[in-house]
Amino acid sequence: MSSGCDQVPDNFNKSSSDQSNLETVLSILRDPCSHGSYANATAGLSPNTVYGMFLCRGDISRASCSNCVHSATLSMSETCNSHI
16 A cells, blocks of 8 residues: 655645645545545645545445545554655
8 A cells, every 4th residue: 555655745844834734634534424435635725735535446335435544544644744
């Protein structure tokens, strides 16, 4: 599984609104009440806009999808913070 950290731009500033926008997007995607098997999220204004999305396979349950997304977004938050 790819963490997605390799797609973080070189000019990402951990102490600016970039980090806040990233955490906002991950939090929105993590919220099980806001989506089914697909969701996208955007936070921040250009040039600090952060985009995120997920799409779960149609043959898994909504609960499994939600659990996977929750786990992945938490993992990305932790993993990417150590790489930035």
